[in-house]
Amino acid sequence: MGRPLAETSLPDVRRSGRKPSTSREELERLALELFATRGFDETAVDDIAAAAGIGRRTFFRYYPSKNDVVWGDFDRELDRMRDWLNACPDALPFMDAIRGAVVAFNTYDPATLASHRYRMSLILTVPALQAHSTLRYAEWRAVIAEFAARRLGQRPGDFLPCVIGHAALGAAIAAYEQWLLDAHTPLGTLLDTAFRELTAGFSGHDQR
Amino acid sequence: MGRPLAETSLPDVRRSGRKPSTSREELERLALELFATRGFDETAVDDIAAAAGIGRRTFFRYYPSKNDVVWGDFDRELDRMRDWLNACPDALPFMDAIRGAVVAFNTYDPATLASHRYRMSLILTVPALQAHSTLRYAEWRAVIAEFAARRLGQRPGDFLPCVIGHAALGAAIAAYEQWLLDAHTPLGTLLDTAFRELTAGFSGHDQR
DNA sequence: CACGATAATGGCACCGGGTGCCGAATGGAA
DNA sequence: TTCCATTCGGCACCCGGTGCCATTATCGTG
Numbered sequence: 123m124g125r126p127l128a129e130t131s132l133p134d135v136r137r138s139g140r141k142p143s144t145s146r147e148e149l150e151r152l153a154l155e156l157f158a159t160r161g162f163d164e165t166a167v168d169d170i171a172a173a174a175g176i177g178r179r180t181f182f183r184y185y186p187s188k189n190d191v192v193w194g195d196f197d198r199e200l201d202r203m204r205d206w207l208n209a210c211p212d213a214l215p216f217m218d219a220i221r222g223a224v225v226a227f228n229t230y231d232p233a234t235l236a237s238h239r240y241r242m243s244l245i246l247t248v249p250a251l252q253a254h255s256t257l258r259y260a261e262w263r264a265v266i267a268e269f270a271a272r273r274l275g276q277r278p279g280d281f282l283p284c285v286i287g288h289a290a291l292g293a294a295i296a297a298y299e300q301w302l303l304d305a306h307t308p309l310g311t312l313l314d315t316a317f318r319e320l321t322a323g324f325s326g327h328d329q330r
Numbered sequence: 331m332g333r334p335l336a337e338t339s340l341p342d343v344r345r346s347g348r349k350p351s352t353s354r355e356e357l358e359r360l361a362l363e364l365f366a367t368r369g370f371d372e373t374a375v376d377d378i379a380a381a382a383g384i385g386r387r388t389f390f391r392y393y394p395s396k397n398d399v400v401w402g403d404f405d406r407e408l409d410r411m412r413d414w415l416n417a418c419p420d421a422l423p424f425m426d427a428i429r430g431a432v433v434a435f436n437t438y439d440p441a442t443l444a445s446h447r448y449r450m451s452l453i454l455t456v457p458a459l460q461a462h463s464t465l466r467y468a469e470w471r472a473v474i475a476e477f478a479a480r481r482l483g484q485r486p487g488d489f490l491p492c493v494i495g496h497a498a499l500g501a502a503i504a505a506y507e508q509w510l511l512d513a514h515t516p517l518g519t520l521l522d523t524a525f526r527e528l529t530a531g532f533s534g535h536d537q538r
Numbered sequence: 539c540a541c542g543a544t545a546a547t548g549g550c551a552c553c554g555g556g557t558g559c560c561g562a563a564t565g566g567a568a
Numbered sequence: 569t570t571c572c573a574t575t576c577g578g579c580a581c582c583c584g585g586t587g588c589c590a591t592t593a594t595c596g597t598g
């Protein structure tokens with residue numbers, strides 16, 4: 123699974139050899155700029171490569187696909203969330219822990235909030251990215267399921283942890299969709315609400 | 331959105347013109363057979379077209395993409411589920427109605443069960459299909475959200491109905507994944523269990 | 539300074555999915 | 569037969585993604 127290129131500008135021992143002509147961060151910046159002006163589908167990989175002054179072939183050594191550019195360093199974020207969950211006291215009910223982790227994991231400082239919102243708007247509205255995102259969501263769910271399994275005394279592949287992973291993902295996506303529709307309510311509030319509904323089993327709303 | 335070709339062998343008035351040289355059903359049959367022997371990724375659209383004795387170009391007039399072949403007539407199934415929900419008595423709590431609909435909607439007679447299971451195994455394991463499925467799932471969620479919204483006195487785009495749609499989808503997929511892992515437990519039972527957990531808010535399992 | 543090991547680059551050919559275009563084939567109706 | 573509607577399918581093309589391989593840049597060492 124090892125990416126040959128800078129995982130994220132870590133010290134990353136370099137003994138010798140030609141140095142990279144750009145970086146994942148730089149490519150992400152340029153690509154998002156192009157997406158914003160020209161649109162995602164209308165921007166070809168060649169365009170991004172040209173903007174960065176590299177060859178098309180080289181682009182694919184920084185990102186495995188055009189879709190992945192939008193996700194930045196998702197794996198690192200997942201690691202952070204895993205750590206957050208592991209650091210949760212056992213006294214905290216596990217659904218509360220998950221809710222807290224998701225809220226914390228999706229809290230961005232004002233400086234980066236706008237660009238994050240734009241990235242998510244792409245992911246949740248551009249069909250190609252919507253489709254691709256499924257594969258990333260699977261990793262996210264795995265983190266949740268893993269934690270739930272530990273708390274439930276089960277294995278990560280067992281039924282209940284998987285259901286929880288899927289349901290949690292659904293709640294999170296719904297919150298994001300709402301936030302994109304109207305940023306009036308803070309994302310954190312929406313996530314919190316969605317997870318509380320989940321934990322309450324959607325009870326107490328019926329209009330019959 | 332009208333498909334020019336047979337929606338599904340409805341009477342479908344035909345005035346004149348050359349008659350289709352094959353059908354969606356026939357293509358689906360042939361394609362699934364190829365997928366089963368050679369694998370999904372290893373089967374090119376040209377292979378399917380050749381097997382059906384039509385041109386590659388013509389294939390894309392029957393199905394908009396290779397991915398869609400696996401989904402058969404999903405839209406019709408969705409209509410059935412929508413009807414099921416609409417026919418639910420108001421006395422039935424809405425989460426029970428949704429659970430009932432999903433179970434009923436995913437009940438297949440033994441003759442078609444095996445092929446359905448195979449189709450779902452493709453959808454849930456082949457990366458290209460996993461990704462593509464997101465777009466189909468959106469339609470499914472919409473049906474659920476629409477019903478929930480009506481029951482909750484809200485609009486289909488409102489937050490709570492969307493959360494419910496996403497959570498329900500998650501539960502359903504988790505049940506399917508479990509069923510594919512081990513068909514020992516009937517799909518209906520798994521779906522029922524997943525939805526009951528959802529409605530109970532995953533309570534009563536914590537091992538702390 | 540020169541050399542060799544090392545690593546990134548980028549061109550090229552190729553594959554496969556998907557589309558626009560357009561002429562050819564087919565079959566019913568006047 | 570003629571006309572019209574409809575399907576067919578070849579062709580050229582776009583784009584994302586990959587394997588291959590020679591080229592180029594950099595660092596450490598002698």
